[in-house]
Amino acid sequence: MNRTEREAGFADYVAARRPKLYRTAYLVCGDPHEAEDLVQTALAKLYVAWPRVVATGQPDAYVRRVIVNAHLDEIRRPHRRRERSTRDELLDGPAGDPERPEDTDELWQALRALAPGQRVVVVLRHYWGLSVNETAETLGLSPGTVKSQTSCALERLRAALDQHHLTTRG
Template sequence: MVDGYEGFREFVLARGPALMGTAYLLTGERHLAEDLLQIVLSRLAARWQRIERDGNPEAYARTALYRESVSWWRVRRNREVAVAEIADATGTDDFTHASVRRLVLQRAMARLTPRQRAVLVLRFYEDLGEAETARLLGCSAGTVKSQTHHALRRLRSIAPELAELLAETDSARSGGAR
C-alpha cells in the first residue's frame, strides 16, 4: 500500500543525519537540535507531495531549519545560556587541542544570536556565498555581510583563544590559503 510518504521516509533516512548536524550547529544543543529538526520534518511531511514535485526537498528543509531557528530566537529573546568554564589545555596532543577548540567554539557560538549563528553556519560550514545565504535567510546580502562581520567580531571578543581559527576563516574568505 502506497501512502504518499514513501519518498519522505527515504529522504529522512538518507538526509536526516546531515540535517541533524546542521540543526545542532544552529542551536548548539542536541535536544534543541532534535526539536528543531522534528518541527521542520513535520512541516515537510505535511507538504511532501508538493515539495517532492518541486524537486529540491533538501534545500527546502535547510531553508526551513535556518528560518525556524531564527524565529525561535525571536520568541526566546531573553533566554539565558549557561556557559561553564573550560579547563586550560596545557597538553601538546593534537586531539586534545582540537577537542578544546571545538568546545570553545561551540560555547562561543551559543552566545551569538540565532541569525548570526545561521549566517556563520551557511557561510563557513555550508560554504555558501553571500547571495545564496541571503536568499535562504530571506534577507539582503548587506544584512549577511553585516551579520557575518558582527558575528566574527563577537566571537573574537567572547573567545580570543579562537584567534587562529578565525584567522584561517578570514584567510579563506579573502582568497588566501588555509
Template structure:
C-alpha cells in the first residue's frame, strides 16, 4: 500500500495539470488540488485500498471543483476591446499557437461546470462515458447530453472567434 506522502510526491503535478484544465486558472488549480488532497488524506486508508487510488482522488478533485463552482460564481471582467485572435491558418509563428490555445481556453471557461467537466474527463483524462457517469453520479445519457451541448458551444465559440479575427496574412 502506497503512503499518502509517496502518492502526493508522485501524482501532485499530474493532479495540478488536471485541475488546471478543469478550472482554467493555475492558482485556483493549486487550491483545488490542496483541498482535494486534504479530503483524500482524511480517508487515506479507504483511498489507498481502492482499485485505482488515482481515479478516486480525481473524483475528489472533480467533486470539489463542482461544489466550488456551485458556491462561488467567478466574476466576469469586462475589457475595453477583445484580445487579438488567431486567423486559423497554418501556424507559422509560435505566438499563433498560444492564441489558438487561448481561444480554446476561453471557450472552455465559458461552459457550465458539468459540460466542462465532462469534456475534460472525456478528452483530457480519457474517461469513457461509463467512467464519467460514475464519477459525476449521473447516467451515461446525461453524460452524452453534457458532452454534446458542451462540444456544440465550444464549436460555436471557436467559429465566432475565427469569423471575427482579421486575416493578418491577406
C-alpha cells in the first residue's frame, strides 16, 4: 500500500466513522472534551497502525479498544478523579438530539451513575451491538464477566429509570 492509498483509505474511514466514534467516546466518558481527546488518540494510533489494521479487516474493533483503554487509563489517574467530581457537578447532560432515546435526561443520568466498567460494557453491547464474545475480546475480559457486568448494569439502569418514573408520576 503506497502512501497515497494509505491516506485516502484512512481519510475515507474517518469521514464515515468519526461521528459514531465520537458518540461512543462520549457515552463512555460523559464529557464532550474528553470524548474529543479519546477520539483523537484513537485516530492517531489507528493512522500509525492503518496498514496492519486494514489487513485484519477490523478497524472498528481496533478503534473501540483504543477508546475504551484510553478512557480507563485516564480515569485511573489520581488527578482525574478529583477533576471529574467537580466537572460532573457542572454537566447537565448530553449534547445531542433529544429525540434519541439514549439522550433523555433520565437515561443519561442512569448511565452516568454506572461504574465505568459497567458503562463501557453497556455501550459496547447495546450501542455498538457487539456480542458477548466480541465485547469480552475488546475489553480483555472473560465472556462470563461481560455477562455479569451487563446483567448488573441493566438491573441498575432499570431500577434508576423505575425510580425516576415513580418520582415524576407519583
